[in-house]
Amino acid sequence: MFMGEQPGRDPSGVVKKEDFMAHFAKTLERMREEGARHYDKDYSDPILQNAELCAQCGGKCCKRCGCAFSPDDFEDLSFEALKTEIEKGYITIEVVDGDQFYIAGFVLMLRVRNVGGLVYENRLYNRPRGQCILLTEHGCKLDWDHRPSGGKLLIPGEGGNCQSRYSTERALREWEKHQGVLIRLSHYFDEKEIECTL
Ligand code: SF4
Ligand code: SF4
Helix, strand or coil: CCCCCCCCCCCCCECCHHHHHHHHHHHHHHHHHHCCCCCCCCCCCHHHCCHHHHHHHCCHHHHHCCCECCHHHCCCCCHHHHHHHHCCCCEEEEEEEHHHHCCCCEEEEEEECECCCCCEECECCCCCCCCECCEECCEECCCHHHCCHHHHCEECCHHHCCEECCCHHHHHHHHHHHHHHHHHHHHHHCCCCCCCCC
């Protein structure tokens, strides 16, 4: 075993379905003990919007990665409703190694897909990072109301010193209680090639 490899983990980062099921059972058990998390979000705080600064910057945040969704961003979290939204091709189901956030096991969450990325990214490492699929030369294709919480709760700062009020860790903790539907969706979208139609 090389330095950095972990027992029981495929070094390529590809996550096996049986590993998911074992970790899902663990996640449910822990959630029963801890209770589900939810974070209040105030999208109306004027500090969150600075069109001039963001125009000057040209969207460095959007060139790094698509932003994270909160479950609050969807009116209907049923399998059918999320499937319909994901079939538009702008959302990716991402597998995150919860260990880095002191969360046991793998956790699935939704974020906006990156250029060159898949709708279901069943790997922990070597995922394509880079520009969000919804970034255009005129900015984001989504209007403010339809942007994910990760985008709306980012405080623009001078020199790219921007602060997030909705971190990946918060997203994971909110998505934890929806792992059942996300696992079903990950199986449904596994290896499907879908074009972004937005
Ligand atoms: S939030 Fe920050 S990184 Fe993103 S466009 Fe605005 S200034 Fe640039
Ligand atoms: S969805 Fe919009 S705000 Fe979020 S990363 Fe993509 S282009 Fe940027």
